[in-house]
Amino acid sequence: MSDSVQMDLSASLEDYLEAIFRIVQEKSAARAKDIGKRLKVSRSSVTGALHALAQRELINYAPYDLITLTDKGRAVAEDVARRHEVLRDFFVKVLAVGREDADEAACKMEHAIPDAILDRFLDFVEFVERCPRGGSKWIKGFGYYCDNDNKTGNCEKCVELVLDEVRSRTTGKAADGRTSASLGEMKLGEKGVIVRISGTGGIRRRLLDMGATAGTLVEVERVAPFGDPIEVKIKGYHLTLRKDEAERIAVKLI
Amino acid sequence: MSDSVQMDLSASLEDYLEAIFRIVQEKSAARAKDIGKRLKVSRSSVTGALHALAQRELINYAPYDLITLTDKGRAVAEDVARRHEVLRDFFVKVLAVGREDADEAACKMEHAIPDAILDRFLDFVEFVERCPRGGSKWIKGFGYYCDNDNKTGNCEKCVELVLDEVRSRTTGKAADGRTSASLGEMKLGEKGVIVRISGTGGIRRRLLDMGATAGTLVEVERVAPFGDPIEVKIKGYHLTLRKDEAERIAVKLI
């Protein structure tokens, strides 16, 4: 359900690949020096890793040349980055860990987490995010529990927060009253739940491949000037859709 | 707050130490063969690791002899085991992962998790366990969410479960109506929150060292025939207390 790409890379090589992926995102091509700096490793170590990655056909590598990812390499790198992000989001959004610490820990643990458990982490974060609009109060109960040493009582405060949440629960409308839409109409930062996927093109395939069916949470991450393309996060994956593709996906706003 | 013992062992050596710890728990002394079987590693690899551990004074080792842990070794092993258990408990109790998978994942990730985040995991599990008596319904909401694909609606069912929980919330009495007690009076499996630590002996010190103050959750894990000694879990640590020590710790049952 989750993976599809497995390459059995060492933790070290996964980190090199992830670093290249990030650098390419920023600068379109990576240079050994940047990789070394990012991973706190010497230039000669980078060369060694590049050979290993090139031999596995994960990067395009010629001595002294700029480094880019092959298609296979990008797929693997995206998988690593997804593990990183799912863990980090859990640490930040559920455990209320600071972004820096969360990133550091995620980058250590991403190499050890099995797919099935990663999926659970993702599900849990989504459960927390979707249940009530705008962030669950009961998860705020945890924040209260953490911060205020409210551990002697029987968690009155946290139950109170849950009650607040339930009382204030809306009927699932967006701020402006819309209750359903197509993915193409959603605005930056809005979240929704997939209701139907009408199209028949490659997108439908891609969505099904990653297990995104009706009920799956979608979040709009980026929108280009004229609303095309639109970047969404689904199941921890970042997906770029053309406007006409996005319009074929019916969602219910939450 | 959490650690106190850090030895900078490799993941591999931590696993050897943890294995020895477990085997000694079961059989009082470990033999190389059992270690190898447990870690799926050859006998010669075990010998190598034993040298490394002996050199760090973590095990008592003489060629051909039985293997035991030094005090330092036991302390480090307990720390590894705690990381393992905190993670496993989170996977099982919060993410609803099966025990086997949870153990396997925990044993991979235990080597990569920072102390601060481990503490958060522990806090989160305790938050879930303590909030309402007998396991939080809202965490059952997550189970429901996972199992039944209840993802299209706006989580009505899970809110319903939270409401149930809030309605049925009791005032914090034990099954037989007791509401407070000393740790010495608690029965197997009961949970409570520390209210006061009267003693002045080593226990007070030990509890404070691991950050257990008023408000800390306690669970009774084992009780010897005449209620002495009593084994409790506090902050992920397993603690064995004499009856007279336990009686000096006032708790509120939950």
Next chain:
DNA sequence: GCATAATGTACGGCGTGCCGAACATTTGGT
């Protein structure tokens, strides 16, 4: 263009962790 700096690579070395084969010791059955 050319000197010089910046960057990249090759190589040898080190530490870790694993293995199998050969050898050593202990254990257990007779």
Next chain:
DNA sequence: ACCAAATGTTCGGCACGCCGTACATTATGC
């Protein structure tokens, strides 16, 4: 007591992954 099986150790070898040094190439300023 003795022999065989079980168990433990040593040794050489391999794969990683890192480093520093020396050397090669490329970029940059003049």
